[in-house]
Amino acid sequence: MDRGEALRWWQTRWFVAFCTILAAVPLIWPDVPPLVDLPGHMGRYRVQLEYAQHPWLAEWYDFKWSLMGNLGVDLLVIPFAKIFGLELGVKLIVLSIPPMTVAGFLWIAREVHGRIPATALFALPLAYAFPFHFGFVNFALSMAFAMLAFGLWLRLGRLGKLTLRAILFLPISALIWLTHTFGWGTLGLLAFSAELIRQHDIRPRREGGWRQDFVTAWIVPWFKAGIQCLVLAPPVVLMLAWRSGGNVSGQTFDWFNWMAKSRWVVQVFRDRWQLFDIASVGVLFLLLFKAVRDPNIQYSRNLTLSALFLLAVYILLPRVVFGSAYADMRLVPFMIAIAILSIRPKPGMPIVGAAVVAILGFGFYGARIAATTASFAIYDASYDRELQALKHLPTGSRLLSFVGETCYNEWTMTRLQHVPGLALERNLSYTNDQWSMAGGQLMTVKYLQDRDRLARSFTHDPSELVTDVKCPREYWRPVARALVLFPRDAFDYVWLIRPPHYDKELEAGLTPVWRGGEGSTLFRVDRRVERPDPGEVMLPMPVWERQMPIPTEYEQLVNSMAPQ
Structure with missing residues (x-):
């Protein structure tokens, strides 16, 4: 926590701004962000924008606006395409996702620990995790919004501005749900776990038997945390309206696929160089393991509970939800990131030791950004070669x-x-x-x-x-x-x-x-x-x-x- 000490270099605003901007670097060069599903989505955006202008599109595709929890980029692309054109507009939207995710991670760490711990820098590369590479752009955008919203939730709770928080999060929760349901659900879990710890800490201490202690320590905080989080619940109505519609398809199946779940954890950084990507996962788990054994490092109760909640959801979540595949896989990077962000130095840890950890963490982040930049440049070159064919297509x-x-x-x-x-x-x-x-x-x-x-x-x-x-x-x-x-x-x-x-x-x-x-x-x-x-x-x-x-x-x- 903040003990009134001077800010270290990794805790300053200029460094936070630099890390946030650095997250955009891999996406600057490619004309089309080389994410697996994104070109297919861009085809849909073109139909969305020009469906009424070209009669043959109506012969091939059926396009109808409807309210659903999967419209983030679909809505943003309307003004962006008018200003920048479709391809540049999509690129700018996608380019903004990793920086927002990094900013959200650092804000969460700042609010929970009082100062950004050096270990938090190890979580930043997870902004470019496998789900993002796969091109789940609405999901990734909603999770970036969710991380920023969770930082705001923690700040308003720390300042005791609960009424303002309730007013703000009614529309915020709806907007995140509209972007993608997954982000809204994740925000709800994180907000509830954080509020549970806050309610537990502010509960009045009373003398009494074990029954009274149990009620005041556990039952009451759970109830009050649920009450505070009701402001995030209105999108449930939108969800029910969406999924109860007559023209809705998609099954939910493949529960408890342990082989796949273990594979998603190993592949959280999957991009191009297997040994480097797997070694990067090893770095994160080495840090998590060391935090358990190192006498100078501890876990925050707040974010540790959040990480455990996410772990429970990951275990229970099937691979396919409403016909959308890789549902459980998408949660992995954020589950690990919250666990990393929960680590902090104990009071009295030598400053030199924290500086070394910060250097290692920033070096890890920089190495992952450099590798992703090179990888995206190679993918972009392959896109350019293949897309020459379109010059010969009427x-x-x-x-x-x-x-x-x-x-x-x-x-x-x-x-x-x-x-x-x-x-x-x-x-x-x-x-x-x-x-x-x-x-x-x-x-x-x-x-x-x-x-x-x-x-x-x-x-x-x-x-x-x-x-x-x-x-x-x-x-x-x-x-x-x-x-x-x-x-x-x-x-x-x-x-x-x-x-x-x-x-x-x-x-x-x-x-x-x-x-x-x-x-x-x-x-x-x-x-x-x-x-x-x-x-x-x-x-x-x-x-x-x-x-x-x-x-x-x-x-x-x-x-x-x-x-x-």
Whole structure:
């Protein structure tokens, strides 16, 4: 806590400002932030902004505004696109998320400890954790808002301005829910745990038996904390209205998947260099372990309880919630960050020791920022190479894309999985990478909805992902199947993006108009040429299996299992 000592260099405002600005550096160079899902979202933003201006968009997609807890960037992009244009507007919004997250972390540490402890600097790299790299931008924005809001909640509580806090957090909670439900839920957990500790500390001390002590120490603080947090509850009504709508899809499943949960913790920094990313996780856990054993370091009761609450939610949360995958994975970086932020030096810790910890913490933060900057620059170069194909794609064309993927879940992702969405964003072309989940987002795919199931299965995510062989537990098609079975009368162009190796005879009826590196090619569909017979195509199979012709019945079975 603040003991009236002079501020150290890592506790000054200029240093906080510097750390906050530094968080934006990795996103300055790329034209399009290289986050896995973001290009697909940008395609949706273009439809949102110009749906009424181009009649063919209404033939392909159904776009309807509705109230839901997943509209953060979707709403912000409206004014930003008018001022800066869509691509720059999205970039500026996304670029602001890590700095806001870092500022929130430091504010929380300042309010809980009185001064920013040197150990708090180790939490800052978590602003660029795996969920952010995956492109969950509405989620990431809501969590940045939640961290800042929690800092404000703690400050107003510390100052005793509870009425002002109640007035402010009625709209704040609703806005965070509107950005993304996850941020609102996390804010509620953090606020309740902090208020519980505050109520416990200010409770009157009374002499009495164990029953009275139990009531005053535990029951009353829980009740009063719940009362104080009622100002965060109104979005529950919005949630019920959203999820009880007649046109809402998405299931909740995959509970207690311990293997996946352990994997998410190890992969919290997953980006490009596996050894470096895993070693970075090790640094955080070494710090958490040392804080238990080091006599000069202790845990704050406030944030320790918050971290335990988040841990309990992480354990209980399924992998898929309302059809949205990786729900539990998204919580991991913030759970770890709050645990790191709970660490502080005990009174009497040598100043020199704290300075060394601060240097190490800032060095760790700087190393992660430098690595992320280099990684994003490499990803940006790959985007630039692949997007050359769009210069040869006519506006308003019907484009079918196949992006190469593997069954092995390599640590370094290509970040190209939803690059086809930029054809929709830049060329207003149809793309088959869009998600189609009613009630989960504003836009759904309706193209080919009157066609057979096989044709419809080529119209939305994940039909854009292709592999060399059939991957277990995935809906992805082998590239040979995809090239043979797609409905050629429904598409004008086919875009292969770094596909697996395939027999060039499968290009029958496809005329190349652009070729890039690593097999990337843009084809024009020539319907005058008969495509290969599906029953005669040989699929590449694992080495322990014998090659055999494609069983079309099996293809139909696989597609019948795909989400529509």
